[in-house]
Amino acid sequence: MPKLKNIVLQLFLILLFISLVIAMRFEPMTQTFQFDYDEGFNLMKAVLYSKGFSLYSQIWNDQPPLFTVILSKWLNLFDHSIFAARLLTLLFSAILIWCFYQIVFFELGHLAAIVATFFLFTSWLYIRLSISVMIGIPSLALAMLAIYCLYRYKQTYYQFYLILSGGCLALSLQIKLFTVFLIPLILLQLLAFHSKIKEIKTNRLFLLKSISLWLISLGLIYSLIGVFYQQFWNQEQLLLTHLKQPPDPKVENFNNLQYLNYMSHQDYDYIFIAGIGIWAIIFQKKKNGLLPLTWLFTATLILLKHQPLWYHYYPLLAIPICWLAAYGVTLLYNLFSQNLQKNFSIINIKKIVLPASLVVILIGLIIITHPNPRGSVPKNLKLMQMVMKYKNLTHWVFTDNPMYAFYNDLIVPPEIAVMSYKRINSRDLTFREMLAILNKYHPEQIILTRWTTQIKSDKNLMDYINNHYSMTYTNSTKTEEHYVLK
Known part of the structure; x- marks a missing residue:
């Protein structure tokens, strides 16, 4: 019964998140003609697929097949309406938010998880991307579910969670390939999990078995989907279109450094707290922070090189920034709680100066950061x-x-x-x-x-x-x- 109550509670929280976003953004969800041209492309692919046209051989498609298939089935089930399509993306966003909260909670507790989740929810364009018929959020949602299963594995060492983790990342890759860089990072995390086992021989065998099981699950599910939808016979659409992009210096999206600054401008306050979190992870040797730290570093390097750079790639940075910010929040909270004695009349002024200064800087960043919205595609x-x-x-x-x-x-x-x-x-x-x-x-x-x-x-x-x-x-x-x- 306690497990059943917990499941019901978690489902209630997911539905609460969906209801909150719908209440906040009901008019945009139903009245906005088009948030991005990608919405029209994704919807048309799904409609054509539902009418019997096959992906790649008939429907031109430069992305993996899974989201098109899911969206097609979803639209057939809930009517071909723009609201229903956007609701599907919102459902994936709710899974992402729930997994993100659970992961941070496993590491740092409720307070840090609540604050970090709020940061992610309010990060630049996150809500907009949560109600756009685009593939980034669904792919990241399944990637976060894979990481959540990995943390469940860390708690119990049940190999079932390893299989689920590998399978979820395979599904993520079959929606959008931009989460592929997480594969080596997750393997590093597995190494970190198993480093705590004292017996060297047992540890090596157990580690080899765990990594093999995770990789087999990932490769098998990814391959089965690819073969079923004839994905591997159409590499020209899936790869060459992305690789043969001639640079256009007139387009801002080809100026990576400038565009990264444009994307992150809204979240300088969160980036500042993430910097404090990075300091805490490095100097306090918090090994649990290895994954978000390597994620942010790797994603930044990739986005500095990838051309063209689109605004909807930003969650690749927002997730680790908000995750690292949780470590910063925890450090600030601990500094204040340790230096403010129970008798509030006695305060250690010297020790409170640093955290107080950091909070003042944070408030200043919040004040000077102006909203950086993005317009939608108008309807004629x-x-x-x-x-x-x-x-x-x-x-x-x-x-x-x-x-x-x-x-x-x-x-x-x-x-x-x-x-x-x-x-x-x-x-x-x-x-x-x-x-x-x-x-x-x-x-x-x-x-x-x-x-x-x-x-x-x-x-x-x-x-x-x-x-x-x-x-x-x-x-x-x-x-x-x-x-x-x-």
């Missing part, structure tokens, strides 16, 4: 009305922004379910291929909102469109246009 109401007007006559829509098709229960050719900056910039999708798609599908509507200038610059493509389509709408800047088949 007139364009939406034109799409709706011809909806009943439409089977296929050719568009660089599939969200317009999703809202109208229409589909795009699977080859262009994703017409992203990464794909255009790497020239994975050429104008000749776009022309071939128009010839193959003869879409009844064309909607251009993002790559209009680039598409209009190709004479062959525009000659085809002008010969076979009639323009029904263009905005004042001629950057958003709508065509219908003649």
Whole structure:
């Protein structure tokens, strides 16, 4: 019964978190047309998959398959609405927050866990990413679940938790590969766990068995999913598109140092406390802090090199920053509690100066840090009305922004379910291929909102469109246009 009550309590807390976010962000969840272009890409891939199109061979997809499959099943279960889709991401976010709290609690207790979780919840754009149909939060949620299972293993040494941990990280990688750097960090954590076993021979055998079990679980589940969805036969989509990005110095996202500063600007206060936490881990030799410390160091190095750098990568830094901040909070709390005697009339002034100064600096950082929001992709109401007007006559829509098709229960050719900056910039999708798609599908509507200038610059493509389509709408800047088949 105590275990059952604990499970019910934990489920209640997760539902409470979801309800809180919905209450705080109900209007954005239901009324915002599009937080990011990735939302439209993910939704269209899921819709096409639910209609029987296969990933990679038909649906162009530069990401692992799992989120598309889950989102497809979820939308079939709860209706094809934007709220339902965003609710799925929020559910993953609740798992991430719950795991994060439990992990910090295992290490540092309730106070540090509460404060660190609040920091993560209020870190830059975390709530926004929690209600966006994007793959970063779901992938990180399963990675945190893998680490949580690892800490459960540390408490009991039940090998079942090792299998779960490896399996959860495999699922994380099958949503987005950017958590792959956690593999060596988790192996280091396993080494740290087993270093406490005194008998050397027993320790070595036990360690080898544990690492092997974790790696087998990781590799087996990852491979099974990859084989089932034919992922490994389409490396051009999954890898080459990401690797052949030509640098563009005009785009801020290619200036890594500048963009990292832009992303972290909102959280300078949390970074300051994390710095105190790093000091505590190093000088007080807190081995439990090895994982968040190596996570932050490794993720920072990766993001300094990876191009282009997108704002939705920031949780890779926010999680270890807030985790390390928990150590800083614990240190400050201990300094105050040790130096303030029970008789409050007697205070050791010298010993209280350092923690008090740190708190003053922290308050100053909070005051001078201004909000750094990010705008969403606006909806063109007139364009939406034109799409709706011809909806009943439409089977296929050719568009660089599939969200317009999703809202109208229409589909795009699977080859262009994703017409992203990464794909255009790497020239994975050429104008000749776009022309071939128009010839193959003869879409009844064309909607251009993002790559209009680039598409209009190709004479062959525009000659085809002008010969076979009639323009029904263009905005004042001629950057958003709508065509219908003649």
